[in-house]
Amino acid sequence: MNLGEGVRLVSFGILALIVLGGALGVVLAPSMVHAAFLLGLVFVGMSGLYLLLNADFVAAAQILIYVGAVNVLLLFAIMLVNRRIPDAAAGKRGLRNTIAGFVCLFVFGSLVNGVVRVPWPISTETPIANSTLRIGEQFFSYYLLPFEAVSILLLLALVGAIILARREFVPDRTESGDQPLVLPERPRAEMDETPKLPETTGRR
């Protein structure tokens, strides 16, 4: 993207305000749903910052993954729980916030220290014009095998998710009306009450 210096500066300011304001809102908002939506706003702002840095693929991935998947998942989780959590530790809130504030200040300070004091090498290379194209080429050349293997991994995860979610039932009778099947290794206490199966259980 070829933007003028002024446009760049102004849009950076606006995006920074969105991200910072959103982040403060996430921490301070009393309702969890509001906090989750504000988090989505922060992610969108971040992706705008990536765009300013000419990282168009990262910006798109940020929207797809963080806004499209992570944030939606978060909202689902909040809405499934769907109750107002009474703040039991309301009295200690002041102390907690103070400690958290100090920790945040410490992390912020050390990050600033790192940014300022380390002599970061500044690359003079010209940015790649069409990074998405280059990433696609990498995917289909050097990273072809991992790219394909991920599809198997996702397929297995899908199968596994269905297994976990499916209602398991032990059939009372086998198809031919024989005796019921039992789990071979149910907990000991239950096992004692279960009559021992004669070995002809499965004969058809």
Next chain:
Amino acid sequence: MPIDVSLLNVGAIWPEIIVTLTILTLMVVDLIGGQRVAKQLAGLALLGLGLSAVVIVYQLLLQLGLIGGPVPPTESFLGSFTGDPLSLVFRGIVVLSSTLAILMAERYMYQSGAQVAEFYTLLLGATLGGMLLSGSTEMVMIFIALETLSISSYLLAGYTKLDSRSNEASLKYLLVGSASAAVFLYGMSLLYGLSGGETKLTAIAPRIVDMGFPALLALVLVVAGISFKLAVVPFHQWTPDVYEGAPTPVVAFLSVGSKAAGFALAIRFMTEAFPAYTLQWQTLFAGLAILSMVLGNIVAIAQTSLKRLLAYSSIAQAGYLLIGLAIGTVDGYASLMFYLITYLFMNLGAFAAATLFTLKTGSDDISAFSGLWRKDPFLAVCLSVFLLSLAGIPPFAGFFGKIYLFWAAFQAGAYTLLFVGLVTSVASMYYYLRVVKPMVVRPMSPEVEAYPATNWELPGMRSLQVALGVSVVATVIVGIISNPIVSLMNESIARTPPLQTAKQLSQK
């Protein structure tokens, strides 16, 4: 950027392609056929694994020059994967362990009433992950293969959902496994940064030669991540609970297939990415080996359940195997691979015997095995052979495996490892014999009193019989024909490029 497809050298992953096609066929056949084809699914899975094994053997023979001229191993997928003899041997071990696990799972699944199609799908998925892990030479591929293996394993460990111990095993495995995957990933991200953006292991090595502390930190993190898969002390806490709770055929696969893939990863990662830190990683693995041998063997003595005993025994066995890695000589790697092959048969055999006993009595207490000799001599003899072989008593395979390992350690001058290995393997005889002796001399336990006669005609029983028979025959024979197998392993290592450079480096 035009790419020549022939440069990808896709032929190297034929075994993986076959397993993938088997997975897809299994799912489609189950979808169409439903309950009617449930009994044929195991056969289908075995067919796929068998074909894959044939291709692996063919490629191995081709590369060793036993049929036609020796073909030098070429990297495939532009450096993501290699089909060198080292990877072929380990992929063969993974496929074999999965085959035996399916053979013993058939009856188990039938009797537990769980869905079979998804079980075989996940087991083949774990196999595929292990196979890819054995051949990966690039960090993105390594991580994806590792996750394929791990996620399938978590799901398999919790497959019998109605059993609360299985749920516990799955959850524990998932939590500890995710944590260790994070540690491993952190180590790899450090390597990525330190090497200036390289993901290929061989490209990383020259760039981290003089890094000092950061590279060592990455080394420790990577070793910690791999050690979780190997289940060595102190990364073993998940092992006993998972082994006790998970379905026995799954445990059998985890104890051999998953561990073999872990060893392949360890050998490849260390020799390709850290040749400059050979002394450091060898010391690290020597420490882990000593801890595993001592702790695994001592804690095993106190166990009352056979599956827990085998869990601690597998920790100790991983310690013995680590000796081969820690000394880092060609003989060391060869004896590691040979011991892994013997361990494959004796450990899977022991789990097959445990499966059969548990299916008939519903118990795996060691005390329940008393007097089994009088009711089921076949099972008693098989289990005794496996346990005696694990203990390292001649003339069984385990004895020869240990001899080769200890001899390699002696030649490399690793006397501490040798001493600890010898002492702990003598101590281990106590707890293995504690299972064998009551089977023969003690009076029958209540479980054995009620023990029904074995009917091999029942569905799935024939497979279990085959698994037991194959394991017992192999445990007896592999020891006797150990010499050609070891020379085959030596030849495989001589023709594996990363290990050749490792050898040269250690000679300098």
